[in-house]
Each structure stands twice: as C-alpha cells, then as structure tokens.
Amino acid sequence: MNWKLKLILWFVNNVQPIRQAADSEIAETRIKNMKVAALGNRLFNSKKEIKEIKDFTIDKIPVRLYRNSTAANQKVIIYGHGGGFVYYNIESHDYVTRRLCAMNDCTVISVDYRLAPEHPFPAAHEDFYKVIEYVHQHAKELGIDASKIIVAGDSAGGNLAACAGHHFKNHATIKIAAQILIYPWLDGKIASNSIEKYQTGYLLTKDAMLWFQQKYTPNPADKCNPAVSPIYQTDFKNLPAAFVITAEYDPLKDEGMEYAEKLKLAGNSVLQKDYKELVHGFFNIPKISDEAMQAYYDIQAFLKKMV
Numbered sequence: 001m002n003w004k005l006k007l008i009l010w011f012v013n014n015v016q017p018i019r020q021a022a023d024s025e026i027a028e029t030r031i032k033n034m035k036v037a038a039l040g041n042r043l044f045n046s047k048k049e050i051k052e053i054k055d056f057t058i059d060k061i062p063v064r065l066y067r068n069s070t071a072a073n074q075k076v077i078i079y080g081h082g083g084g085f086v087y088y089n090i091e092s093h094d095y096v097t098r099r100l101c102a103m104n105d106c107t108v109i110s111v112d113y114r115l116a117p118e119h120p121f122p123a124a125h126e127d128f129y130k131v132i133e134y135v136h137q138h139a140k141e142l143g144i145d146a147s148k149i150i151v152a153g154d155s156a157g158g159n160l161a162a163c164a165g166h167h168f169k170n171h172a173t174i175k176i177a178a179q180i181l182i183y184p185w186l187d188g189k190i191a192s193n194s195i196e197k198y199q200t201g202y203l204l205t206k207d208a209m210l211w212f213q214q215k216y217t218p219n220p221a222d223k224c225n226p227a228v229s230p231i232y233q234t235d236f237k238n239l240p241a242a243f244v245i246t247a248e249y250d251p252l253k254d255e256g257m258e259y260a261e262k263l264k265l266a267g268n269s270v271l272q273k274d275y276k277e278l279v280h281g282f283f284n285i286p287k288i289s290d291e292a293m294q295a296y297y298d299i300q301a302f303l304k305k306m307v
Contacts, residue, residue, distance in 0.1 A: 048102040067108075076109060111131050120218055150303065162179065178243070204251055231258065
C-alpha cells in the first residue's frame, strides 16, 4: 500500500470517518462529507473538460448529462453514485462521471436519486429505474442509441446498477447492454469473510454498513429482499454483460466476487477484476496509484468490446 493511500486512511480513520450519525446530524454530516470528497478530487483526481454539461430533472429526479460530441446514436452510461444510500450526490461524483464521458466517447447521465433516511427503500431504486425508462423513451432527442444503455455505479450505486439488470431483464422493450459494478453492495447479510477481515481501518467499516442498511431498509424483512440484495435473485440467466470491480482491502470484495461467479455460472459474459492494494472508494481518487487509474482504462476496453 503506497504512502498516498496510507495518508488517506489515516485522515479518514482519525479526522473524518465515514460513520453513523443521529438523524438530526445527517444533514450536517452530508456537508462535511462533501467537503472531504472535494478535497479528494483536488488531491487525487483531475477535472476533465467536457463540451456539454446539462442539469435537468426527470420526473422530479435531478440528473446531470455529460456529452463530448453532438453525434447521434451515442452509447450512454447511466450512473449511480455511492454513499450507502445516505450520502453524496452527483456533485461528489462529478469528476468520476466527467472522466467516464471523456474516456468512452459517450453520453453519461448521473442520477441524483433520493437519499435515506428521508426516503427509504425502494426510493433510490425507483428513481434509478425511472431515469432508465426516460432515457430509453427519449433516446432519439437525447442523441442516444436505445440499444446501447449501460448501467454503472459504485458501492450503493453498484447495487442500483446490478438491480437494474434484473429489473429490466424481461422488459418488453428496454434491454440493458452492459453493467459496470464498482465494488458493489449486493448482500444484505453483511457477514462475509472480507467484511470481518476488513471491518475497520480501510475506509468503509462494518459498523457504517450496518447503519447504512438500517437507514435504507428499516424494515428487517427488506434486508435480504432480492430487489435490494440482488445476490439472492434466483434467476441469473440472460443478464447484461458485466464488469465487476473489487478492491483487495474492501469489506465488499467477497460479495462482488461471489456475484460475478453467479453471473458466469448462468452463462453471462462477465469480467471480474480485483484491484490490488486498494480500498473501497478508490474510483473517486484514481491518481492514488497506477492500479486505481487502470480501472478506468479497463472499463474503456470492456465497453469497446461489449457495447
């Protein structure tokens, strides 16, 4: 683990941990987390210039569209940000979505879905699906090829993307072309070996995960509902081509790898890669190491091949 990552872990563990908070403190904690995200962007990312950026709403859901070309029939990445369904927004992940747009010559639409605890399950999922439906319905006016819809996201956003693959699998007209699951949260049991092994000290903690879960799925019956814990789906056939990204020191690593294996066993096209000496959240700070930046190049190669 290089000195940059060690410095970040020291800062997160000692100065600004990702932590549970009283409901009355969540708004203030969100502001603090956004400041930390902005600092991470300045230190370990770079702001890609994009020709067109447009903020608008889809059925009251704020979205941000990125486009580097006016060409018609572009592929589109519909992106869900991480944050345990409680924190962050399209602004915290602006550098991520800019980079995805710049490197893949495509439209990117970032979704500012509703957050818990104000809006528990299934609010975030419903918002993500509504955006997919809108993009498909308005593909021509958006300059998008409706057959080249890619869903992507990190952590909680990876959950949204994975769930979207199942949600639209048997849809009459909407066919998702690919899914990019970046250290996705997939299993409501929160009891894997990697969660126990890396439960503290590696940015995302087990306690924080349990707290996020309680905020988004306050009804215990929902915790392992396949609609929010897609690892418990019973049919994995005919799902979109998948790239599942995991990190060596991430509590969520095991469930990401298990999910990729379920996809493979069902006959889907799957790429799974574990990024060495990295932690949960590395996708937002790609200049932390060559290995972190490589994830973006690997996504680029995956999309060129699959979409």
